[in-house]
Each structure stands twice: as structure tokens, then as C-alpha cells.
Amino acid sequence: MQNEIRSFYHQLQNQGIIFSFSGPISQSLLEGIGQTLKQKMSLEETSTNVIRKVFSIFVELMQNIINYSAQRVTSQEADHEISYGVLIVGKEEDQFYIISGNYIQEDQEAALQEKLAKIKSMDKEELKQYYKQQRRLQADEASKGAGLGFIEMARKATQPIEYDIARMENGYSFFVVKAVI
Amino acid sequence: MDIFTREQTKSTPWIHFDPRENRLQIQGESYPENSASFYAPMMEWLEEYLNNVGDSGVRVDVELVYFNSSSSKVFMNLFDRLDEAAKNGAYVQINWMYHEDNETALECGEEFLEDLENVEFNLLPIEE
Numbered sequence: 001m002q003n004e005i006r007s008f009y010h011q012l013q014n015q016g017i018i019f020s021f022s023g024p025i026s027q028s029l030l031e032g033i034g035q036t037l038k039q040k041m042s043l044e045e046t047s048t049n050v051i052r053k054v055f056s057i058f059v060e061l062m063q064n065i066i067n068y069s070a071q072r073v074t075s076q077e078a079d080h081e082i083s084y085g086v087l088i089v090g091k092e093e094d095q096f097y098i099i100s101g102n103y104i105q106e107d108q109e110a111a112l113q114e115k116l117a118k119i120k121s122m123d124k125e126e127l128k129q130y131y132k133q134q135r136r137l138q139a140d141e142a143s144k145g146a147g148l149g150f151i152e153m154a155r156k157a158t159q160p161i162e163y164d165i166a167r168m169e170n171g172y173s174f175f176v177v178k179a180v181i
Numbered sequence: 182m183d184i185f186t187r188e189q190t191k192s193t194p195w196i197h198f199d200p201r202e203n204r205l206q207i208q209g210e211s212y213p214e215n216s217a218s219f220y221a222p223m224m225e226w227l228e229e230y231l232n233n234v235g236d237s238g239v240r241v242d243v244e245l246v247y248f249n250s251s252s253s254k255v256f257m258n259l260f261d262r263l264d265e266a267a268k269n270g271a272y273v274q275i276n277w278m279y280h281e282d283n284e285t286a287l288e289c290g291e292e293f294l295e296d297l298e299n300v301e302f303n304l305l306p307i308e309e
Contacts, residue, residue, distance in 0.1 A: 027192065027213070027214040030192075031191045031192055035191070048282060048283070049282075049283075049284055049285070052247065052283070052285050053285070055247065056247065056249070056285075059212050059249050060249060060250060063212070063214065063249065063251075066214060067214075128292070132292060132295075132296060135253060135254050135257045136257065136261075136296075148250035148251065148253060148254060149249075149250050149251075151250070152249075152250040152253075
């Protein structure tokens with residue numbers, strides 16, 4: 001076990017992974033990790049604009065897991081649910097990347113696929129117009145966010161958003177998304 | 182009407198809406214887990230305030246270092262509501278304050294400005 005942990009840790013470091021988390025995710029965890037992430041980047045003299053972009057995408061992805069992961073522990077209080085997912089922040093050839101993964105309901109797959117494909121096909125100006133148009137729409141009932149998260153991410157990222165949805169068992173799919181800054 | 186106020190937290194801004202001064206202030210960062218529910222009381226307060234604002238001058242000072250996408254939607258609603266009040270005769274001035282080096286905050290301000298018609302919307306840089 002000890003050896004495995006050591007090699008796991010070194011493996012993460014060798015791959016340029018700054019931070020990796022897998023398990024229950026909550027808003028307070030997001031706030032804590034977000035702070036540390038900003039501190040770490042600023043100690044390494046990352047430009048403030050890059051720090052802001054990384055932080056922004058980090059928040060959108062963490063809240064995406066919090067709001068939409070199909071693997072969750074519900075609570076009486078609406079804002080105190082715990083959701084499960086995985087999130088990785090790393091650096092590769094001078095660029096930061098953030099990857100997140102979580103289960104979704106199989107029946108959400110098509111809508112998500114469609115939204116992400118649409119976003120991927122847009123240039124920055126089209127993304128801006130789409131963002132503004134969506135911002136004015138009334139939030140749909142099932143959405144705890146504003147449906148703007150992926151558009152926001154695509155606008156902040158320096159490369160098109162990559163994603164993958166894999167069909168699992170029992171009506172679930174596993175959704176992975178990656179943004180490069 | 183009473184003053185509407187909220188203390189700043191790590192993920193929510195300081196809010197101070199004073200009906201006697203006709204001055205609404207928001208300052209800090211905004212990325213709560215559920216923006217719509219967090220800001221619901223503020224929007225309710227605003228609704229009642231604007232129903233009685235008539236042709237008063239309203240000054241809105243907003244200094245947001247960072248906000249997430251769901252907060253952006255709430256702020257659009259807030260500004261739309263203010264824009265409507267301005268259309269109905271109130272004089273509404275929105276001061277969008279951003280730190281000089283914060284390109285994102287400036288762009289966000291510009292994108293709100295582009296979507297509003299009746300308010301006076303000022304982009305005001307804060308020197309470091």
C-alpha cells in the first residue's frame with residue numbers, strides 16, 4: 001500500500017498534476033481549494049489574468065459537479081447536498097489544464113452532447129453572443145446553475161473544450177470535460 | 182423601507198442597499214453554490230424599492246473582482262430591472278468599478294453596458 005501511494009504521488013507529479021481530487025465535493029471544499037490554487041499560482045508569479053481564468057474555469061467545473069453529478073447524497077437543506085466527482089488541475093508545456101469527471105443520467109446525455117458540440121463549433125465572437133443570449137433566458141426548472149458554465153469556460157479557454165461521454169451500466173454515463181488555459 | 186444588507190463571505194459580496202440615500206452597493210466576489218436562491222431576497226427587496234422609486238436618482242456602485250456564470254445571470258436581471266425603472270422615469274446611474282489590470286472585469290462591464298439602454302452606465306477603472 002505505502003509503495004503504491006508513493007508511486008501514485010510521483011506519477012501525478014511527473015505528469016505535471018498540481019492538484020487532484022476524487023470523492024465528495026461541496027461548496028466549502030471548492031472555496032478552500034480555490035483559495036490555495038490562487039495562492040500557489042501567484043507564488044509562482046503566474047500572471048493575474050491567467051490566475052483569474054484558471055480560477056473561473058475551476059469554479060464552473062466544481063459547481064458543475066456539485067449541481068449536476070448523478071452520484072450524490074441528498075440533504076433536507078437544498079444547498080447542503082454532497083456530490084461526487086473527480087477534478088484535476090495540471091500544467092503541460094506552460095499551459096494550465098483542468099479536467100473534471102462525474103456520472104450523469106443516461107437520459108441527459110443527448111442534451112449535453114448537443115450543447116457541447118454547439119459550443120465547440122463557435123468562435124469567440126459567436127460564443128459571446130450565445131452567452132449573452134442564454135443569460136437573458138429564464139433558467140429552466142431543472143437547472144440549478146444558469147446553463148452558462150460551459151459557454152463561460154469556452155470563452156476563457158485558449159483551446160476548444162474537449163469532452164467525452166461514456167455509456168456505463170444501470171442508466172448512467174460518465175462525463176469528462178477538459179479545458180486548457 | 183429598511184436597508185438591505187449582507188456581510189461579505191468568501192463566495193458572496195458585501196451588499197448594501199440604502200433606500201433613503203437611493204444608493205445600492207455591491208462589492209466583492211460572487212460564486213455561491215446557488216446564485217438564484219442566494220440573491221432572491223435582494224431581488225425581492227429591489228422589486229419593492231423600484232415600485233416606489235418614481236423619478237428619484239438612483240446610484241448603483243458595483244465592484245466585482247470575480248463572479249461565476251450563474252451570478253452573471255442574476256446581475257443581468259438586476260440591471261434589466263434597473264433599466265426598466267430608468268425607462269419609467271427614474272434616473273439610474275450604474276458605476277461599474279474594476280481594477281485597472283483586471284481585463285475580465287472590464288469586459289464583463291462592457292458586456293452589461295452593451296445590453297442596457299436607459300441607464301447611465303459608467304466603466305470606472307480603479308488605479309492600483
